[in-house]
Amino acid sequence: MSFGNITEASAVMVEYTKSTSQTVSSGDVIVFDTKRSTGSDGTSVDSSTGVISLSGARNYWVQASLAVTMSTNGSYEATFQDSAGNTLSESDGVFPAYHTITYPDNFNNSYINHSYMGSLIVDNPTLDYKLVITAVPAGSTVLVETHLFIMELV
Numbered sequence: 001m002s003f004g005n006i007t008e009a010s011a012v013m014v015e016y017t018k019s020t021s022q023t024v025s026s027g028d029v030i031v032f033d034t035k036r037s038t039g040s041d042g043t044s045v046d047s048s049t050g051v052i053s054l055s056g057a058r059n060y061w062v063q064a065s066l067a068v069t070m071s072t073n074g075s076y077e078a079t080f081q082d083s084a085g086n087t088l089s090e091s092d093g094v095f096p097a098y099h100t101i102t103y104p105d106n107f108n109n110s111y112i113n114h115s116y117m118g119s120l121i122v123d124n125p126t127l128d129y130k131l132v133i134t135a136v137p138a139g140s141t142v143l144v145e146t147h148l149f150i151m152e153l154v
Helices: none
Strands: 011-017 022-024 034-037 043-045 052-054 059-065 076-082 097-102 111-115 117-123 129-135 140-142 147-153
Touching: 043 147, 052 059, 052 129, 052 147, 059 076, 076 117
Parallel strands: none
Antiparallel strands: 011 034, 011 147, 022 140, 043 052, 059 117, 059 147, 076 097, 076 129, 097 111
16 A cells, blocks of 8 residues: 655646637637747647647646637537547546526526636647637637646646
């Protein structure tokens, strides 16, 4: 029996942002074009395709903080997919961000469910990823307040 097992790791914090808002429809990839980091890291984001590359020798916690203005009343969802567009699930370390309005509840009122943070948790990744708006009213806008935060552990 063992207890108190500790593995030392050094962390680098990385932030990707958008310099301009992006008009989106369902299926569009959210792109980031500006990077800030607390040190040397193994991450990159292609500013034209939105593909997120992570070093296969490191561990990551990636959070997408979303700010979306919808073109009409409705719901949106964003999630991480692999670079080929395949859907990933919780067993892959993916947790989607969503803003859902459901009509009606038991009292004939609408109710709203929110999670503005999408997450990806992965050790020694073997895939490249992208953040995709999987549902949104056409012509909605992903605002510059949208950020991608990455904690990289070595």
